[in-house]
Amino acid sequence: MQRRPxxxxxxxxxxxxxxxxxxxxxxxxxDVVGLLRAGGCVLMLRHAQTDPGIGDPPGFxxxxxxxxxxxxxxxxxxxxxxxxxxxxNGLQPRQVLSSAWCRCKDTADLAFGRHTVLPALAxxxxxxxxxxxxxxxRGLLKTIPAGQFDVWVTHQVxxxxxxxxxxxxxxxxxxxxxxxxxxxxxFA
Numbered sequence: 001m002q003r004r005p006x007x008x009x010x011x012x013x014x015x016x017x018x019x020x021x022x023x024x025x026x027x028x029x030x031d032v033v034g035l036l037r038a039g040g041c042v043l044m045l046r047h048a049q050t051d052p053g054i055g056d057p058p059g060f061x062x063x064x065x066x067x068x069x070x071x072x073x074x075x076x077x078x079x080x081x082x083x084x085x086x087x088x089n090g091l092q093p094r095q096v097l098s099s100a101w102c103r104c105k106d107t108a109d110l111a112f113g114r115h116t117v118l119p120a121l122a123x124x125x126x127x128x129x130x131x132x133x134x135x136x137x138r139g140l141l142k143t144i145p146a147g148q149f150d151v152w153v154t155h156q157v158x159x160x161x162x163x164x165x166x167x168x169x170x171x172x173x174x175x176x177x178x179x180x181x182x183x184x185x186x187f188a
Contacts, residue, residue: 032183035174036091039147041182042140043093044159045172047103048082048110048187049075055125056101065102071110075103078170079110082187086111094148097121099155108153121154124161134161142177149174 035041053069060067071079086092098108098115099122108115120136137158144150151172159167163181167173174183 032174032185033089033091035183036149037147039149040144040177042144042150042152042175043172043185044152044154044163044167044175045082045107045185046156046159046167046169047071047075047099047101047107047153048079049169050103062100062102068102071103071106075169076106076110078187079107082107082170083111083113085187091149093151094144096151096153098153099123099158101155104153104155108151111153112151115153118152121152121158123155124157125155131161133158137162138179141175141179144177 036043049072050069051072056068060069062068093112096108096112096115097118098104100117100119101123104121105115105117120133120140122133124133137152156167159165159173162179163173163175165173165181165184168186170187172185172187173181174185176182
């Protein structure tokens with residue numbers, strides 16, 4: 001079994017089984033910072049903590065944030081803390097791509113001050129999919145140059161489809177060009 005670097009920051013919104021087994025004080029794995037600095041990878045980040053619920057309310061509209069499940073106060077704080085961590089480590093993503101859902105765009109904006117919507121990051125929750133979004137993402141992974149990394153803010157279903165992992169809210173996976181998980185971050 002391959003060990004993966006783990007980075008847990010003190011802003012925990014959710015505990016996952018692997019995080020619950022770690023120390024209560026923050027553990028920073030320098031391998032994650034090194035992976036991002038080496039580039040040729042993406043930090044695929046699940047949006048920060050939301051108001052309670054699963055999916056979105058019936059009849060929600062992407063054009064109207066008030067109709068969606070949005071970031072909670074804790075999630076807004078969590079997203080800001082993500083940005084502080086990146087700045088504190090001198091890490092600047094080449095680009096920040098996001099799902100069109102407000103919880104993803106808000107996470108990106110609070111953390112990085114910017115985002116570009118990428119349709120392939122749209123949620124596939126409660127929809128049937130032919131895998132085309134995952135194929136697009138696999139192709140984009142191969143285009144990130146050495147020495148640079150991207151941040152993609154999206155949903156659990158998209159991250160799981162691409163990587164096979166199951167992230168908590170505010171958790172990110174460092175994915176290489178072959179979509180393998182090389183490192184994990186939990187901004188909690």
